[in-house]
Amino acid sequence: MIRAVADESLRNCFGRARGERHYVTFKISRVLDMLYPRRCPVCDGFLGGKEPLICRKCAAGLQLLEGPVCLRCGKPLERKDQEYCRDCGKKRHSYERGFAPFSYRGMIQESMMRFKYGGRAEYAKFYAAAVMAYGKRLLEYWSPDVMIPVPIHRERLLKRGYNQAEELAVRLSSMSGIPVERRAVLRIKNTKAQKELNDVERKKNLAQAFSIVKGYSPPRRILLVDDIYTTGSTIDTLALLLKKNGAQSVYFACVCVSPGDT
Numbered sequence: 001m002i003r004a005v006a007d008e009s010l011r012n013c014f015g016r017a018r019g020e021r022h023y024v025t026f027k028i029s030r031v032l033d034m035l036y037p038r039r040c041p042v043c044d045g046f047l048g049g050k051e052p053l054i055c056r057k058c059a060a061g062l063q064l065l066e067g068p069v070c071l072r073c074g075k076p077l078e079r080k081d082q083e084y085c086r087d088c089g090k091k092r093h094s095y096e097r098g099f100a101p102f103s104y105r106g107m108i109q110e111s112m113m114r115f116k117y118g119g120r121a122e123y124a125k126f127y128a129a130a131v132m133a134y135g136k137r138l139l140e141y142w143s144p145d146v147m148i149p150v151p152i153h154r155e156r157l158l159k160r161g162y163n164q165a166e167e168l169a170v171r172l173s174s175m176s177g178i179p180v181e182r183r184a185v186l187r188i189k190n191t192k193a194q195k196e197l198n199d200v201e202r203k204k205n206l207a208q209a210f211s212i213v214k215g216y217s218p219p220r221r222i223l224l225v226d227d228i229y230t231t232g233s234t235i236d237t238l239a240l241l242l243k244k245n246g247a248q249s250v251y252f253a254c255v256c257v258s259p260g261d262t
Contacts, residue, residue: 041123042111053126062108064101064134065257073232074099075257093232094239095224097142098252101134103259104228112256116227121162127255128171135253139176142251145219146181147173148242150226150234151210153190168255169225178223185238186211206237218247230258 038047042058054062068077072088074097102108115123132139149165157163166182173180189209212218222242224235229252239250 039120039122041115041120041126042107044111044114044120053129058107064130065103069099072097073229073257075229076103076259087231091232094236094243095232095250095252097138098224098229098235098254099135099138100229100254100257101130102256104230104256105259108256112227116164117160119161121164121167124164124167124171128168128175131168131172131253131255132175136176138251139178139223139253142221142223142249144178144221144223144251146184147178147223147225147253148181148184148238150224150238151185151187153187155190165226168227172225172253180225181216183213184216184218185241186213206233210238210241212241212245216245218242218245220248222247222250224250224252226252226254228256228258229254 039045040047040051040055040058042054042062045055047053047055065074065076068080068082069075070077070085070088071083072093073085075085075087077085104112111123114120115127147169149163149169152160152163152165169180169182172178187209188211191206191209224238226234229235235250235252239247242250
């Protein structure tokens with residue numbers, strides 16, 4: 001499955017160019033590979049020439065989420081007769097529904113740390129392909145008018161050099177055809193890292209953290225894009241803000257969901 005994702009993403013990213021155009025693209029790709037050797041997004045090892053986006057070893061060992069998942073947030077469930085995880089069963093969310101192809105643990109957890117804090121922005125290509133392969137039917141059913149990456153504060157952007165959610169959204173947009181709006185919402189408050197806080201503290205931490213860009217009118221259906229979904233506090237805060245400004249339905253797509261309280 002993962003190998004298929006890698007192969008499909010390569011076709012989506014570079015198209016099916018032929019003749020002279022294909023030859024030029026191939027030559028440019030080979031030169032770039034020599035100057036900047038490509039790395040596997042999972043193990044961070046160097047990729048061989050015939051390995052498109054992920055190494056063979058990781059392709060064989062990595063699995064997309066299967067089995068029962070929460071109908072609201074997409075977290076894996078313990079029992080088949082469950083519809084919602086414990087968190088979604090007791091809490092009313094501001095968003096409609098969301099999904100992620102991976103559980104935030106093991107190899108993926110280490111990979112996401114490099115993607116988020118280690119300068120590995122190029123990982124976005126593979127992870128966007130995984131999101132697209134896993135959630136294609138849901139995206140078609142939801143039919144969002146636009147996707148919006150979860151913004152980070154300017155200070156963090158300057159420190160990291162990029163917003164990982166925006167990197168994902170740009171690549172997911174090119175694969176899905178859903179336009180991306182990168183200047184719709186601003187993070188005006190440099191909040192503490194959410195991973196350090198409990199659920200109540202997360203909500204307080206995010207109070208008035210975001211603002212709609214002046215003059216922007218949200219469309220009816222919006223897809224929020226982020227790297228990791230834990231309790232949903234960030235997605236909820238943004239969904240509520242967007243709905244107060246005109247949006248009717250807000251969904252989300254992430255790379256990972258934290259197993260949490262299922």
